[in-house]
Each structure stands twice: as structure tokens, then as C-alpha cells.
Amino acid sequence: xxxxxxxxxxxxxxxxxxxxxxxxxxxxxxxxxxxxxxxxxxxxxxxxxxxxxxxxxxxxxxxxxxxxxxxxxxxxxxxxxxxxxxxxxxxxxxxxxxxxxxxxxxxxxxxxxxxxxxxxxxxxxxxxxxxxxxxxxxxxxxxxxxxxxxxxxxxxxxxxxxxxxxxxxxxxxxxxxxxxxxxxxxxxxxxxxxxxxxxxxxxxxxxxxxxxxxxxxxxxxxxxxxxxxxxxxxxxxxxxxxxxxxxxxxxxxxxxxxxxxxxxxxxxxxxxxxxxxxxxxxxxxxxxxxxxxxxxxxxxxxxxxxxxxxxxxxxxxxxxxxxxxxxxxxxxxxxxxxxxxxxxxxxxxxxxxxxxxxxxxxxxxxxxxxxxxxxxxxxxxxxxxxxxxxxxxxxxxxxxxxxxxxxxxxxxxxxxxxxxxxxxxxxxxxxxxxxxxxxxxxxxxxxxxxxxxxxxxxxxxxxxxxxxxxxxxxxxxxxx
Amino acid sequence: xxxxxxxxxxxxxxxxxxxxxxxxxxxxxxxxxxxxxxxxxxxxxxxxxxxxxxxxxxxxxxxxxxxxxxxxxxxxxxxxxxxxxxxxxxxxxxxxxxxxxxxxxxxxxxxxxxxxxxxxxxxxxxxxxxxxxxxxxxxxxxxxxxxxxxxxxxxxxxxxxxxxxxxxxxxxxxxxxxxxxxxxxxxxxxxxxxxxxxxxxxxxxxxxxxxxxxxxxxxxxxxxxxxxxxxxxxxxxxxxxxxxxxxxxxxxxxxxxxxxxxxxxxxxxxxxxxxxxxxxxxxxxxxxxxxxxxxxxxxxxxxxxxxxxxxxxxxxxxxxxxxxxxxxxxxxxxxxxxxxxxxxxxxxxxxxxxxxxxxxxxxxxxxxxxxxxxxxxxxxxxxxxxxxxxxxxxxxxxxxxxxxxxxxxxxxxxxxxxxxxxxxxxxxxxxxxxxxxxxxxxxxxxxxxxxxxxxxxxxxxxxxxxxxxxxxxxxxxxxx
Numbered sequence: 032x033x034x035x036x037x038x039x040x041x042x043x044x045x046x047x048x049x050x051x052x053x054x055x056x057x058x059x060x061x062x063x064x065x066x067x068x069x070x071x072x073x074x075x076x077x078x079x080x081x082x083x084x085x086x087x088x089x090x091x092x093x094x095x096x097x098x099x100x101x102x103x104x105x106x107x108x109x110x111x112x113x114x115x116x117x118x119x120x121x122x123x124x125x126x127x128x129x130x131x132x133x134x135x136x137x138x139x140x141x142x143x144x145x146x147x148x149x150x151x152x153x154x155x156x157x158x159x160x161x162x163x164x165x166x167x168x169x170x171x172x173x174x175x176x177x178x179x180x181x182x183x184x185x186x187x188x189x190x191x192x193x194x195x196x197x198x199x200x201x202x203x204x205x206x207x208x209x210x211x212x213x214x215x216x217x218x219x220x221x222x223x224x225x226x227x228x229x230x231x232x233x234x235x236x237x238x239x240x241x242x243x244x245x246x247x248x249x250x251x252x253x254x255x256x257x258x259x260x261x262x263x264x265x266x267x268x269x270x271x272x273x274x275x276x277x278x279x280x281x282x283x284x285x286x287x288x289x290x291x292x293x294x295x296x297x298x299x300x301x302x303x304x305x306x307x308x309x310x311x312x313x314x315x316x317x318x319x320x321x322x323x324x325x326x327x328x329x330x331x332x333x334x335x336x337x338x339x340x341x342x343x344x345x346x347x348x349x350x351x352x353x354x355x356x357x358x359x360x361x362x363x364x365x366x367x368x369x370x371x372x373x374x375x376x377x378x379x380x381x382x383x384x385x386x387x388x389x390x391x392x393x394x395x396x397x398x399x400x401x402x403x404x405x406x407x408x409x410x411x412x413x414x415x416x417x418x419x420x421x422x423x424x425x426x427x428x429x430x431x432x433x434x435x436x437x438x439x440x441x442x443x444x445x446x447x448x449x450x451x452x453x454x455x456x457x458x459x460x461x462x463x464x465x466x467x468x469x470x471x472x473x474x475x476x477x478x479x480x481x482x483x484x485x486x487x488x489x490x491x492x493x494x495x496x497x498x499x500x501x502x503x504x505x506x507x508x509x510x511x
Numbered sequence: 512x513x514x515x516x517x518x519x520x521x522x523x524x525x526x527x528x529x530x531x532x533x534x535x536x537x538x539x540x541x542x543x544x545x546x547x548x549x550x551x552x553x554x555x556x557x558x559x560x561x562x563x564x565x566x567x568x569x570x571x572x573x574x575x576x577x578x579x580x581x582x583x584x585x586x587x588x589x590x591x592x593x594x595x596x597x598x599x600x601x602x603x604x605x606x607x608x609x610x611x612x613x614x615x616x617x618x619x620x621x622x623x624x625x626x627x628x629x630x631x632x633x634x635x636x637x638x639x640x641x642x643x644x645x646x647x648x649x650x651x652x653x654x655x656x657x658x659x660x661x662x663x664x665x666x667x668x669x670x671x672x673x674x675x676x677x678x679x680x681x682x683x684x685x686x687x688x689x690x691x692x693x694x695x696x697x698x699x700x701x702x703x704x705x706x707x708x709x710x711x712x713x714x715x716x717x718x719x720x721x722x723x724x725x726x727x728x729x730x731x732x733x734x735x736x737x738x739x740x741x742x743x744x745x746x747x748x749x750x751x752x753x754x755x756x757x758x759x760x761x762x763x764x765x766x767x768x769x770x771x772x773x774x775x776x777x778x779x780x781x782x783x784x785x786x787x788x789x790x791x792x793x794x795x796x797x798x799x800x801x802x803x804x805x806x807x808x809x810x811x812x813x814x815x816x817x818x819x820x821x822x823x824x825x826x827x828x829x830x831x832x833x834x835x836x837x838x839x840x841x842x843x844x845x846x847x848x849x850x851x852x853x854x855x856x857x858x859x860x861x862x863x864x865x866x867x868x869x870x871x872x873x874x875x876x877x878x879x880x881x882x883x884x885x886x887x888x889x890x891x892x893x894x895x896x897x898x899x900x901x902x903x904x905x906x907x908x909x910x911x912x913x914x915x916x917x918x919x920x921x922x923x924x925x926x927x928x929x930x931x932x933x934x935x936x937x938x939x940x941x942x943x944x945x946x947x948x949x950x951x952x953x954x955x956x957x958x959x960x961x962x963x964x965x966x967x968x969x970x971x972x973x974x975x976x977x978x979x980x981x982x983x984x985x986x987x988x989x990x991x
Contacts, residue, residue, distance in 0.1 A: 070579075095555070128666075385846065
């Protein structure tokens with residue numbers, strides 16, 4: 032495996048480094064079909080963790096999981112004009128079933144608003160039927176034409192999409208923020224990725240929404256990754272799909288709706304933010320394996336006692352809820368195993384050699400800092416537990432500091448361009464609120480407005496682009 | 512809801528009864544696109560239970576979950592001729608991506624052997640890479656043209672498909688049976704559905720397999736439902752996709768492969784086997800809700816003490832690992848709630864009225880037998896726990912007895928036809944092993960050979976069809 036290690040530095044060729052880490056750590060592989068990828072066991076296990084965490088949180092709040100068909104008749108997609116325009120360039124179409132040409136072609140879902148809301152219209156009659164709070168985990172297809180980037184840009188990916196319907200605008204507003212906060216908790220406290228939260232501009236919002244809220248993270252190359260979105264759809268879809276209910280007032284009303292999603296692209300963010308020149312570095316609260324035990328048998332030394340101790344420690348850790356693997360494969364050397372588990376990003380390695388047995392101790396190695404420490408055997412569980420917490424915090428704080436260090440406040444367009452060129456990251460600037468300036472900045476710099484903060488920040492200059500009156504402080508960035 | 516109850520008897524119009532139970536219990540709904548269905552929250556929660564149980568069992572045996580692309584180039588499907596012929600009549604084809612016609616049309620996966628094995632060929636180099644034991648949970652499309660039956664026959668459904676590669680034939684044989692046993696455990700001990708196990712004939716085996724093993728259950732209308740299959744693919748796909756490894760002997764070998772699957776159609780089986788004239792009846796080990804607490808407030812009576820006690824019991828049951836719901840909705844009457852939860856098949860109802868509070872007792876009602884019993888409050892957890900076990904066993908035993916009572920041994924073709932007409936079920940008969948007789952029986956009676964028992968049973972007559980020498984005892988039935 033040593034020749035299989037990462038051959039470029041993260042700081043020197045970020046893009047190539049990323050691809051190598053994803054492929055060599057066993058997270059994913061290119062599929063034998065253009066634009067698609069294979070989620071291998073290592074990334075799928077992370078995805079299962081994300082599902083478990085998120086399912087628990089939304090179910091506590093009364094959401095239920097369901098599954099709707101993946102095929103959407105073209106006529107449904109067309110009903111909401113803005114929505115159709117937004118998605119149609121990237122739709123894959125089924126035109127033939129068996130030996131028959133279909134009368135109407137079917138979209139492979141690029142998102143499920145339309146197929147679900149046709150049904151909501153049928154299900155919802157009275158205020159007693161509200162709220163409806165449904166979620167589904169599924170595959171999504173968007174026929175990208177630009178180059179494939181594993182996890183970040185592929186024609187098929189996995190996500191969850193939540194779709195709720197409420198009696199009032201306030202309830203929909205509350206739902207949007209409740210979900211955004213659950214997302215933020217998942218990203219910051221589990222994935223250890225700090226995010227900025229806010230609203231999207233009219234130009235950047237979801238096609239068909241009243242407004243879109245989002246969470247944006249900063250990658251080490253200075254580019255911004257959108258990690259999740261939560262939309263208030265207002266009554267736009269309700270009017271188009273005729274989703275009405277009889278209220279307690281006995282009048283007919285349109286429902287208020289929200290939709291929200293996070294996808295497997297978060298795993299790409301996880302790789303980029305925490306990985307290093309040796310491979311993946313996974314936060315303890317999201318990794319499928321928190322600790323790996325590697326026995327180190329020496330020639331002419333009592334291997335049996337080493338294996339016995341390795342097994343004892345394995346069982347002790349497992350009993351204490353730590354997700355641990357004992358790598359006792361005979362066909363690989365300890366050195367090969369060290370490299371492989373480092374590549375896979377496992378937070379803690381536990382080495383057990385003859386000396387450890389003799390001294391009743393174990394040797395621990397931290398993946399994030401490469402620090403090694405020797406602890407008394409009876410302290411193993413305590414130390415590992417504490418270390419996992421520490422690693423989780425260290426990773427988050429490091430990423431948080433990077434985000435802060437790469438958020439630059441600028442007053443002029445020259446400062447804007449220079450900051451973007453030199454440091455990348457988030458550019459904090461005042462904006463006149465006109466789409467013309469938004470567009471001009473994008474054309475000249477490639478940066479878009481990532482977020483309007485939820486709480487308006489204090490103005491400190493005129494519009495960074497036109498010099499006209501500044502209306503709000505916003506965050507720009509070049510996005511993935 | 513009372514007008515929403517089931518309006519036909521299971522014994523009188525089975526097919527209509529089935530559809531009503533599925534729709535009215537909230538398990539599923541027809542989708543607004545032909546041939547497709549919506550898995551609503553109640554059935555999806557059952558599916559999640561099945562996933563949880565099965566994932567635990569296969570992961571313990573070293574299998575890993577992954578996700579492969581849903582699109583399969585036509586040329587891949589064509590590589591294994593038998594496989595292609597078997598699936599091509601039911602394939603949905605994507606021909607357009609965005610605004611461009613694709614150069615090669617893509618199948619929406621009807622099963623994933625081909626796309627996965629192209630990749631296995633790339634991944635497998637040496638004996639150290641074996642075994643590969645992967646599984647995926649995903650959606651599957653088969654463009655059915657016959658009438659839609661919720662859960663049983665829809666154009667899209669959900670399943671898991673396992674795909675393993677091994678160094679030897681023996682390992683593949685062992686894998687096939689290990690999985691079949693896990694399936695059987697899931698079906699009998701969780702779904703409470705007894706099954707017969709055995710091999711398929713050449714005619715009925717999976718397209719491209721060396722042999723197919725299967726589990727078959729008997730439905731109350733006398734028809735047989737295939738619940739799961741586990742195939743030994745031999746080296747057929749390995750030769751076509753060139754999946755070779757260098758063995759410990761330093762020679763090149765083709766791998767031996769297996770594939771296996773269970774799908775959401777099992778939920779259809781669950782409905783049919785256990786349901787009754789009041790709706791669903793769910794086995795305690797697979798139901799999302801094991802017990803529902805319904806407070807029964809009377810006019811002019813102290814409602815607060817009833818609610819307090821309901822909450823206390825709710826917490827006590829939950830703390831003891833029982834999945835319980837407290838239905839405290841004010842907008843519905845207790846009678847309405849009784850009907851709804853019966854329709855949904857929840858095993859135990861717990862009623863708490865003024866008298867129960869006064870006497871420090873609760874009233875329990877069993878869904879399966881409608882039996883009611885009054886128990887002292889402090890015995891609630893114990894009694895519920897014991898009752899759940901009892902209900903689980905009762906349901907299984909009842910279904911088991913039905914299967915046994917509807918398995919008829921016949922010696923002549925007249926007896927065969929009569930038994931099939933009168934009782935349906937499994938027909939046990941001797942067969943000469945010729946495909947001609949197999950085909951003739953199918954044409955004349957609609958019955959197919961469901962299984963060849965793993966252990967040959969003692970012959971008791973000549974071939975039930977041609978009167979020639981009987982070669983083996985097999986089980987026939989009319990299948991869904």
C-alpha cells in the first residue's frame with residue numbers, strides 16, 4: 032500500500048490531492064459510465080451515519096420518511112414555470128418502456144416537488160390534515176455537462192429532501208429555520224465543518240421558492256461549498272398544484288410549503304476540510320471506525336500474548352460504545368496497515384507490541400496531529416474516549432479559525448478583487464441590492480453572493496461595485 | 512374514520528380487501544403516474560425496520576453497504592445473453608440527457624449485476640481481494656405491462672441486492688445458503704410469515720444464474736408469493752466480464768459469484784397473511800408502533816388525572832424499549848382513534864378511562880384476537896411485554912397451520928387439478944424432471960414448480976403429469 036499513498040501535497044495541487052484521497056482511501060470510484068460515481072463502502076458508511084443522525088433529529092420533531100416515484104411526467108414539471116426553466120437543461124428523460132415509446136416522456140427526478148405536490152393536493156382536505164412533514168432519502172439525477180468531480184459534481188447523487196405543508200406562513204418560516212438549525216448542528220457538531228448561515232439573493236434562490244436559506248462552508252482552496260438549503264416555497268406551488276384546505280374558520284386557504292435538502296456532496300466537503308497529505312482525517316462523531324487496534328508481532332516473540340491483549344482491549348472498547356476494529360490480518364505487515372488506516376482517516380490507532388504487553392500499556396497515535404502517547408492499559412477506555420472528544424474539537428476549531436482568517440472585509444472593488452485573488456474565502460462587503468451589481472461582480476470575478484446574513488450587519492461603506500448607497504452587508508465567494 | 516373502514520370481507524373479495532387495507536391503513540397510495548406507487552410513512556417505517564434487522568445481520572457476517580449508479584449502458588446488459596433476454600422486455604430506457612440525445616441508451620437498473628461486475632473486474636486482482644461481499648439498498652425499475660398491484664407489481668419498487676465474489680465454488684455455495692437462512696429468519700421470526708425453502712428449476716431460475724434458491728410463502732387466497740431469492744451465479748458472469756484473480760497457487764482463476772435480494776413486495780405479503788376485516792395486523796417485531804395509549808376522557812370527569820396517568824404509562828413503556836404512541840389528539844374521539852389504530856394494525860391498545868384511574872388499572876386490547884384484559888397498573892410493562900411475544904407467536908403459528916393445511920400431496924393429474932381448484936396452496940407431487948411436463952402443467956393449470964426441496968423427499972408415485980418415472984418430489988403452486 033505504501034506505493035498506493037497520496038503522491039501530491041494538499042497545499043501544492045489541491046484538485047489532484049482531492050481525487051487521490053477519494054480514490055485511494057476507498058471512499059469512492061469512478062463508475063464505468065460517464066459522469067457517474069460509485070459510493071464505496073467507506074463513504075456509504077459515512078452516509079449511513081449522516082442518515083442515522085439526521086433521521087433521529089427530524090423524527091423527534093414529527094417528520095416521517097416516505098418514498099415517492101422517481102419518474103415525473105414532463106407536464107408536472109412544466110406546471111411551475113420558474114421551476115421548469117431552472118431544471119430542464121439538466122433532466123435525463125425516459126422515453127421508452129420495454130418495447131414501447133412512451134406517450135409522454137418522464138423526467139428522472141432532479142428534485143421531487145412536482146410529483147409530491149400533485150399528491151399533497153389529493154391528501155389535504157382540512158386543517159386537521161396539516162402540517163404534513165415528509166422526508167425521503169433517494170437518488171437524484173442532474174445531467175451535468177461540466178467535468179465530473181467525485182461527490183461534488185456527478186450526474187447521479189444521493190440526498191434527502193424534506194417537503195412540508197402548513198396552514199400559516201409563520202409555521203412555514205419556523206420550519207425552514209428549524210431544519211436549517213438541524214443541518215447546522217449536523218455540520219458543525221458532527222462533520223466538524225463550520226458554516227455561515229443566511230438567505231440567498233433572488234438570483235441565487237431555488238427555482239420556484241419564495242426565499243432560500245443556506246449554509247455555506249469554506250474549503251482549503253478558498254472556494255465556498257454550499258452544504259445545505261432550506262426553502263420557504265410560500266404559496267407558489269400550492270397555487271399551481273391547487274393545494275387547499277378548509278381552515279378552522281371554514282374558509283378555503285392555500286397551504287404554505289417548505290422544502291429542504293442535504294446531499295452526498297457534504298462528504299466531499301469532509302474530505303477537503305479535514306484531509307491531509309497522508310489521506311483522509313475523519314471527525315470521531317462521523318467516522319464509521321473510531322479506533323483501530325494493530326497488533327505488532329515481532330519475530331521470536333510471544334505473539335499469542337499480544338493477540339490476547341489486543342482482543343481484550345477490543346472488547347473493552349466495544350463494550351464502552353467505541354466503534355473499533357481489530358486488524359489481525361496476517362497477510363499484511365503492521366507498516367502497511369498503519370498507512371492504510373491513516374489513508375482511511377481513522378482518528379486513533381492503538382498499537383500493541385511486545386513491550387506494551389510487558390509494561391501493561393498501550394501506544395496510541397492520533398490521526399489529526401500524529402501525536403503518540405503511551406498509557407497504562409487500565410486507562411485505555413478513558414483515554415480513548417477523551418481523545419476522541421479532543422480530536423473532534425481540534426478539527427472543528429482548526430476549520431473555524433481558517434474560515435475566520437479567510438473572511439475579508441472590503442470597501443472597494445479593487446480591495447474585493449485583491450482579497451479574492453490573494454486569499455479567496457468569504458468577501459464581506461456592502462451591496463446596493465441591485466441585481467446589476469450582483470451580475471457585474473460575478474462576471475468580473477467569478478464570485479457570487481453566497482449569503483445575506485439573517486441579522487443585518489452594520490453598514491460600513493457604499494456599494495462595493497457601483498459606489499451607490501450600500502443597503503446591506505453580504506458575503507461573496509467563488510463557489511463549487 | 513368509521514366510514515373510512517374496510518367495506519369488504521377478506522374471505523369474500525380478497526383482492527378488493529387487499530387494496531382497501533393498503534390504501535386506508537395509510538401504507539401506500541397510487542402515484543399520479545401509471546404503474547407506480549407511493550410508499551407512505553406507515554409502510555416506509557416497516558421498510559426501515561426490515562433494513563435495520565437485515566443490515567445488522569449481514570454486517571455481522573462482514574458484508575458492507577455501497578451504492579452503484581442506476582444507469583446501465585445497453586452494451587453492458589447485452590454481455591450476458593441469457594440475462595439480457597430475461598430483462599430486456601421490461602427495461603425503461605433513458606435516451607436523452609438535457610437537450611442531447613445520448614449516443615448509447617441507458618437502462619434504468621432492473622437489477623445491477625452488469626454495472627457492478629464491470630467494476631469487480633477492475634477491483635479484483637489477487638486472492639487477497641476476495642471475498643468481496645457488497646450490498647445495496649436502492650430503487651429498481653421493471654416496466655410491467657400487467658395491472659398494477661400495490662407492493663406486488665409496480666414499475667418501481669425498493670429492494671436490497673447483495674453481490675459477492677469468492678475464490679471457490681464451495682464458498683459461493685455457503686454464501687447462498689447463509690443469506691437464505693438470514694432471509695428465512697427475517698421472514699419467519701420477524702414478519703411471522705412461514706416459508707418453504709428450496710431450489711428453482713432451470714426454467715424458473717434467475718436469468719444468468721447457475722442455480723437459484725428461494726423462499727416461498729402461502730397467501731390466504733391460496734396463491735404463492737416468492738419472498739426472496741439467493742442465486743449462485745457460478746462463473747457465468749465472471750467469464751463474460753472477465754473477473755479473474757491470481758490465487759495463492761499463483762495461477763489465474765475466475766471468481767465464483769452470488770447475488771440475492773428481497774424487496775418491498777414482502778410488505779404486500781405481510782398485509783395478506785395477517786390482515787383481517789378491520790385492517791392490518793402487524794407482528795410486534797416488525798411494527799413501527801407496538802402499543803398505542805388512548806385516554807378516554809368522559810364529560811364532567813377529571814381529565815387531568817387521566818392524562819397524567821397516560822403520560823406516566825407512556826414513559827414507563829418507552830423506558831422499557833417498547834415502541835409506544837400516546838394518542839392525545841383532542842380533535843378526534845376515542846372511538847375514531849380505536850378504528851384508526853386497528854386499521855393500522857398496532858398490536859396492543861391501552862385504554863385509560865376514569866374507572867382505570869380510580870382502580871389503578873389499565874385496560875389492554877389485543878389487535879389479533881380482539882381480547883380485552885384489565886391489569887393492575889404496576890403490571891403494565893410486564894403484561895405488555897409478554898403479550899407482544901404471545902401475539903408474535905400466535906400470528907406465526909396461525910400462518911404456519913394455514914400453510915400446512917393447504918399443502919396437498921397428490922399422485923395423479925386429476926387430483927392435482929382438483930386440489931388446486933378446491934384449496935389452492937402448495938401441491939406436493941412427483942415429477943419426472945422434464946421441462947415438457949413442467950410446461951404442460953403450467954399451461955393447463957397455471958401452476959409452476961415453486962421449489963425443489965433441498966433434501967430430496969421420498970418418492971411416492973410416478974410423474975404426476977406424464978405418468979413416467981418420478982424423479983423428485985416438488986412443490987407446485989399458482990404464484991403472484
